[in-house]
Amino acid sequence: MKLTPSLLALTAALGATAATAGELEVTHWWTSGGEAAAVKTLAEAYEAKTGNGWVDGAIAGSGGTARPIIISRILGGDPMGATQMTHGRQAEELIEAGMMLDITDVAEANGWTDVINPPALLEGCTVDGRIYCAPLNIHSAQWLWLSHKAFEDAGVAVPTNWSEFVAAAPALKEAGKQPLALGQQPWQSNLAFGTISLAVAGLDAWKAVNIDKNAEVAAGPDYAAAFEAVANAREMAAGSNVQDWNQATNMVITDAAGGQIMGDWAQGEFAMAGEVAGEDYSCLPGLGVNAVLDTGGDAIYFPVNDDPEVTAMQKELAEVLLSPEVQVAFNLAKGSLPVRGDIDMSTANACMQKGLEILAGGADGILPSGDMSLTADTTGQVEDLMAEFWADSSMSAADAQARFAEIIADAD
Amino acid sequence: MTIVESDGIDLARAERKPRRPFRNISAKIASLPMVLTALVVFVGCTVWTVIYSFTDSKLLPRLSWEGLGQYERLWGTRRWLVSLENLAIYGICSMVLILLIGFTLAALLDRKIRFEGAFRTVFLYPFALSFIVTGLAWQWILNPDFGIQASIRAMGWESFVFDPLNSPDLVIFGILIAGIWQGSGLIMVIMLAGLRGIDEDIWKAARVDGIGTVKTYVKVIIPMMRPVFVTALVLIAAGIIKVYDLVVAQTAGGPGISSQMPALYVMDAMFKNQNLAQGFAASTMMLVSVLIVLIPWAYLEFAGKKRG
Numbered sequence: 001m002k003l004t005p006s007l008l009a010l011t012a013a014l015g016a017t018a019a020t021a022g023e024l025e026v027t028h029w030w031t032s033g034g035e036a037a038a039v040k041t042l043a044e045a046y047e048a049k050t051g052n053g054w055v056d057g058a059i060a061g062s063g064g065t066a067r068p069i070i071i072s073r074i075l076g077g078d079p080m081g082a083t084q085m086t087h088g089r090q091a092e093e094l095i096e097a098g099m100m101l102d103i104t105d106v107a108e109a110n111g112w113t114d115v116i117n118p119p120a121l122l123e124g125c126t127v128d129g130r131i132y133c134a135p136l137n138i139h140s141a142q143w144l145w146l147s148h149k150a151f152e153d154a155g156v157a158v159p160t161n162w163s164e165f166v167a168a169a170p171a172l173k174e175a176g177k178q179p180l181a182l183g184q185q186p187w188q189s190n191l192a193f194g195t196i197s198l199a200v201a202g203l204d205a206w207k208a209v210n211i212d213k214n215a216e217v218a219a220g221p222d223y224a225a226a227f228e229a230v231a232n233a234r235e236m237a238a239g240s241n242v243q244d245w246n247q248a249t250n251m252v253i254t255d256a257a258g259g260q261i262m263g264d265w266a267q268g269e270f271a272m273a274g275e276v277a278g279e280d281y282s283c284l285p286g287l288g289v290n291a292v293l294d295t296g297g298d299a300i301y302f303p304v305n306d307d308p309e310v311t312a313m314q315k316e317l318a319e320v321l322l323s324p325e326v327q328v329a330f331n332l333a334k335g336s337l338p339v340r341g342d343i344d345m346s347t348a349n350a351c352m353q354k355g356l357e358i359l360a361g362g363a364d365g366i367l368p369s370g371d372m373s374l375t376a377d378t379t380g381q382v383e384d385l386m387a388e389f390w391a392d393s394s395m396s397a398a399d400a401q402a403r404f405a406e407i408i409a410d411a412d
Numbered sequence: 413m414t415i416v417e418s419d420g421i422d423l424a425r426a427e428r429k430p431r432r433p434f435r436n437i438s439a440k441i442a443s444l445p446m447v448l449t450a451l452v453v454f455v456g457c458t459v460w461t462v463i464y465s466f467t468d469s470k471l472l473p474r475l476s477w478e479g480l481g482q483y484e485r486l487w488g489t490r491r492w493l494v495s496l497e498n499l500a501i502y503g504i505c506s507m508v509l510i511l512l513i514g515f516t517l518a519a520l521l522d523r524k525i526r527f528e529g530a531f532r533t534v535f536l537y538p539f540a541l542s543f544i545v546t547g548l549a550w551q552w553i554l555n556p557d558f559g560i561q562a563s564i565r566a567m568g569w570e571s572f573v574f575d576p577l578n579s580p581d582l583v584i585f586g587i588l589i590a591g592i593w594q595g596s597g598l599i600m601v602i603m604l605a606g607l608r609g610i611d612e613d614i615w616k617a618a619r620v621d622g623i624g625t626v627k628t629y630v631k632v633i634i635p636m637m638r639p640v641f642v643t644a645l646v647l648i649a650a651g652i653i654k655v656y657d658l659v660v661a662q663t664a665g666g667p668g669i670s671s672q673m674p675a676l677y678v679m680d681a682m683f684k685n686q687n688l689a690q691g692f693a694a695s696t697m698m699l700v701s702v703l704i705v706l707i708p709w710a711y712l713e714f715a716g717k718k719r720g
Contacts, residue, residue: 068683071471090686093471184666241556241578243664377470380685384491384669391668392580403490410485 024081024313026300027057027073029066030334034268038334045326050316055081074099079303081310082317085133089375091301092127100132101302101311106318107131115322117341117359118295118366125299133299134318137336140293140355141263142195144284145270149255150177161288162199162229165259169236172258179236181248181257186387188245190379192261193386196233197226198367199289210373215409219401227397227404234390252281261287267335267351277350285354293358294367297336378411458699465692473688482693492694495672498584502673503652506591510648511641513592514599519629521600522607532604536597543594543654547661550590551577577663580670587655587662587671594658595651599644606640607633653702674698 024046030039036058043054057080059066067090070083074094085091094100107113107122116122116135125133144165151158151168154175159165169179182192198206205222208214217223240257242248249269251257260266267283275281286292300321302314320326327338328345337355338345345356358365374382385407389400433440468478486492517535521528538546553559556575564572576586610633618628634641656675659665665672674694682691 064684075472093686097472185664241667243666375470376684376686377690380680380687381489384489387666388490388668388670391666391670 022309022313023053023055024310024317025055025057026082026084026317027059027066027070027080028084028298029059029063030084031058031060032268034272034334038330041329041333042321042326045323045329046317046320049320049323050313052313052316057083074303079305081305081314082300082302084136084298085301086296086298089373091133092375094301094303095127095132099304101304101314102130102132103134103302103315103318104131106134106315110319110322112322115340115342117339120295120366120368121297121299121339124368133301134321135297135299135339136321137331137334138293138295138297138339138355138359139263139265139336140285140295141191142198142286142293143264143266143351144195144259144261144287145249145252145266146259146282146284147252147255147257148280148282150175150252150258153177153255154258158282159259159284159288161284162196163289165287166229166232166236168258177255178240178251178257179259180233180240181242181251181260182237182240182390183245183248184241184243184391185245186383188248188262189386189390190383191263192233192237192390193226193230193382195261195287196229197223198292199287200229201226203290203292203367206367209408211368213408213411215405218408219405223404224397224401227401230389230400231397234393237390238393264337264351264355265335267349271335271349283351283354285358291358291361292365292367293355295359297339374411378407381407461692462696462699465689465696467689469688469692471686471688478689482689483697485690486693486697491669491672492674492677494669495674495677498671499652499655499673501584502588502591502655505585505588506595506652507645507648509588509592510595510599510651511644513596514644515603515634517596517600518603518607521604532601535600538594539598541594543657544661546590546594547658550586550593551662554586554589578667580667583663583667583671587659590662591651591655591658595648598647602640602644602647603637606637609640610636 026043028039030036039056039058043056046052046054059069063086067085070080070085071094073080074083079099091100112122112131113119121135121138122131125131125135144162146158146165148158150172154168154171154177156168156171157164159168165179172179182188197209201222205217205220205226208217209223240248240251242251245262245266246269248257248260249262249266250273252260253270253273253275267277270277270281277283300318302318305311305314322340324340324343327340328343331338331345332347335352337352337359341360345352348356382404385400385403389395464473464475465482466477466479467474468476468481521531525531541549554575554577556562556573556578561572561574564574576582576589614632614636615628618632623631653675655673656679659671659673659676663671665676675698678691678694678698680691681687681694
């Protein structure tokens with residue numbers, strides 16, 4: 001008898017899905033609190049605008065867990081309607097193998113080339129002049145997060161750039177604080193290296209190495225200075241034995257550490273802890289040296305499907321994702337920056353405003369992300385090297401640099 | 413005459429032969445899926461993997477030959493060399509120590525002590541936990557802020573330092589402790605079963621001859637337990653190969669790359685770095701190293717049988 005209501009509910013649910021035009025399964029790895037709220041705005045907007053159903057295919061774990069699952073589903077002939085991927089070279093081979101839907105017509109009809117800022121985001125989706133993904137948001141990695149209270153306790157002013165931060169490190173140590181919080185995972189070591197090298201070696205050298213794969217510059221004096229700076233930062237991070245990035249962020253939030261180099265997604269953690277940007281913590285894009293951000297982020301790809309109805313739904317979704325309302329709602333919930341330069345983000349907090357300013361400043365402050373310029377293979381090799389370099393204080397900066405130059409020389 | 417004779421022999425053979433393939437037909441049909449699985453999954457996929465390790469496959473397998481390029485890169489990669497060194501240290505130490513601890517515990521339990529059942533259960537319990545749980549539990553026990561170091565400092569020894577998981581030189585021994593803790597209980601039980609299988613008269617004879625207990629174990633009992641030791645060795649070896657999840661749970665290969673294992677290298681190369689061929693080359697090398705250990709052993713084992 002108890003079964004009847006649930007059976008009724010089930011039939012009702014079935015009836016409801018049959019009534020809509022169709023359903024589109026979307027896989028992604030946005031599973032933390034803020035991220036899930038952001039996905040909900042997407043799903044609601046899609047259902048309201050098109051009348052199609054949104055089937056949520058969240059995969060727990062980070063991109064490293066989800067990506068192999070997503071790729072094996074596409075390869076195995078069971079494609080989802082749409083999927084999150086980091087744009088850039090990770091999907092390159094799938095596109096070349098003809099497994100991703102060409103959405104150039106949608107992009108042209110909606111004038112994506114005019115509204116998407118920076119244009120590099122759309123280039124990350126473009127292969128041989130055709131567009132294969134819809135960029136959704138921008139995340140940048142080059143931020144230094146500082147705890148005001150930690151510096152107050154140590155009796156020094158809150159730094160405004162990297163060299164002041166380095167100079168303040170001994171005072172922090174004396175006050176019993178960890179100068180630099182760093183999680184032990186390889187990608188975090190690599191992120192810190194990338195950010196420091198951008199600030200110390202400078203923009204031109206960074207571009208020569210990461211975009212042109214110039215091994216001579218990687219072995220040259222600019223990068224030597226960067227490696228020395230990393231070796232120095234290694235001393236500041238010694239004793240920081242946490243694993244995950246948010247544990248390291250938590251050390252800054254609880255004022256046990258002076259600062260952390262982490263991407264703008266750390267902002268969500270500060271917000272959840274009730275901290276106010278500019279009062280409890282401050283953020284320095286580009287370590288306060290070069291106000292430059294890379295423009296990584298998420299994009300939605302649409303695997304090729306036999307069913308023309310599904311193809312039509314995929315194109316409708318692509319259109320919805322880039323609409324101004326969705327861009328505002330999604331990015332405010334996620335704490336990321338929008339991919340359109342023409343929308344109103346005045347409700348964003350102080351740190352987000354800094355990022356928006358840099359984006360609005362045009363091409364000088366914008367870099368392609370590592371995911372766009374280096375293959376996953378090369379990134380993996382650099383991550384291994386950085387994991388070793390940050391953990392092993394007996395490894396000299398010159399040795400690390402020589403091995404880095406070798407990796408860059410072999411990169412394709 | 414010759415024709416008749418050969419016919420006669422053929423007939424005699426024919427009478428015996430045709431029965432063979434059809435004898436126990438249901439048993440043979442039942443084992444067919446397993447035979448096919450073994451051939452296709454194990455042999456077939458192994459050959460496929462080896463072939464593709466000579467290509468430059470990235471995200472998708474493709475047959476564009478690159479010769480030994482993947483192997484050259486593999487052996488020039490520091491992380492791979494560190495992984496091999498770690499596996500060797502972990503393998504040798506856990507093989508020796510688990511056998512030693514397992515046998516000692518079994519011998520002690522076999523001395524007809526009180527509460528034998530309780531001790532046996534306590535020692536065997538860790539084996540009921542998966543490597544993931546073992547790894548996490550020992551990650552906490554060895555954590556300097558909550559575990560052994562913190563509790564000893566709380567007892568008053570302020571300068572006590574025991575932090576193997578964050579020291580690149582000691583981390584592999586931190587993993588080894590967890591592996592031994594998990595593995596020695598099972599070996600103890602197997603050894604105990606072996607000891608119980610030894611005839612009581614052997615002990616009486618040894619006592620009559622005035623041979624000491626330890627000497628009886630070493631000279632008489634252990635040689636008699638050879639089959640038990642072989643079983644134990646196979647189980648420990650399987651545990652060494654399975655160490656992947658223990659490392660993932662306990663250190664994730666860190667600090668830096670100092671607790672990496674070959675299996676982690678394979679997984680990362682194939683799925684994280686999207687470089688299938690590199691992963692295939694590494695797994696081929698793992699297979700080769702297992703064969704290097706296995707073939708001489710099998711040769712000795714079977715050659716010995718024939719002579720015996």
